[in-house]
Amino acid sequence: MYSASDLKKGLRIKLENEPYIVTEFNFVKPGKGQALYRSKLRNMITGAQFERTFRSADTFEPADLREQKMQFLYKEEQKYCFMDNESYDQVFLTEEQVGEARNFFIDNLEVEVLFFEDRPLGVTVPNFVDLVVVGAEPWAKGDSVSGKTKPVTLQTGYQIQVPPFIEEGEKIRVDTRSGEYLTRVKG
Numbered sequence: 058m059y060s061a062s063d064l065k066k067g068l069r070i071k072l073e074n075e076p077y078i079v080t081e082f083n084f085v086k087p088g089k090g091q092a093l094y095r096s097k098l099r100n101m102i103t104g105a106q107f108e109r110t111f112r113s114a115d116t117f118e119p120a121d122l123r124e125q126k127m128q129f130l131y132k133e134e135q136k137y138c139f140m141d142n143e144s145y146d147q148v149f150l151t152e153e154q155v156g157e158a159r160n161f162f163i164d165n166l167e168v169e170v171l172f173f174e175d176r177p178l179g180v181t182v183p184n185f186v187d188l189v190v191v192g193a194e195p196w197a198k199g200d201s202v203s204g205k206t207k208p209v210t211l212q213t214g215y216q217i218q219v220p221p222f223i224e225e226g227e228k229i230r231v232d233t234r235s236g237e238y239l240t241r242v243k244g
Contacts, residue, residue: 058118061094061111069101069120076101076120076173101178104153124169124181129162137162139170139180148177155179160215161186161233182233187242188212189228196221 059070068079081097094111101120127139127148136149137159148170152159154177158168161182169181192210206218211231219238223229228242 058116060117061113061115064094064096064111069122070098070117071120072098072117076122076178080106101173102176121174122178123172125172127168127170129164129166129168131164132159132162137180139168139177150177150180157236158182158233160213160236161188161231162213163188184233185230185239186233187228187230188215190219190223190225193219193223193225196224 059068064070064079064082066079066082070077070079077098077100079096080099083095085093085095087093092113094113094115095108096111097106097108099106101122125141127141130138130140130147132138133149135152137152137155138147138149140147150170155162156179158180163186166182166186168183170177171179171181188211190209191212194207196207205220207221207223208216209219209223209225210216211229215236217231217236217238219229223238223241230239230242231237232239
């Protein structure tokens with residue numbers, strides 16, 4: 058159990074049988090009376106945010122969250138399928154649940170799926186993913202007028218800015234946290 062004094066940014070708690078994450082936190086000590094803990098919470102299922110004030114006597118349960126290694130299998134309509142490599146159980150996540158991570162899903166990519174009481178909430182992709190360039194404008198050596206980067210399309214459909222020497226068919230490493238080009242990958 059957590060008490061109100063344990064509240065801090067990033068803490069995951071359970072309120073009214075749903076998981077919340079503390080996004081902002083302030084300690085307020087009025088001249089008279091009890092200390093107050095003002096916080097902003099975000100529902101980890103619906104994404105709804107709200108402010109809430111707690112007294113120092115308030116207690117909370119930790120949110121029953123766990124991350125599980127899974128493998129991305131395929132996209133079907135607006136859902137993404139992931140499989141547990143040990144039990145072969147499959148779970149589906151919506152586009153809202155996967156968010157920007159969908160830009161980096163390639164077949165058999167190992168990811169971490171976040172669960173709340175056996176209910177999938179979201180996914181975390183590795184920090185770096187190697188993707189193939191499927192669309193790129195040709196580059197003429199010595200062409201410095203067009204700038205230092207050019208747009209390319211990756212195998213997932215994601216568009217990214219890369220140095221002008223990157224060509225169609227090459228494999229590049231992308232930082233999934235920023236969505237930026239890092240380097241060419243040999244092989």
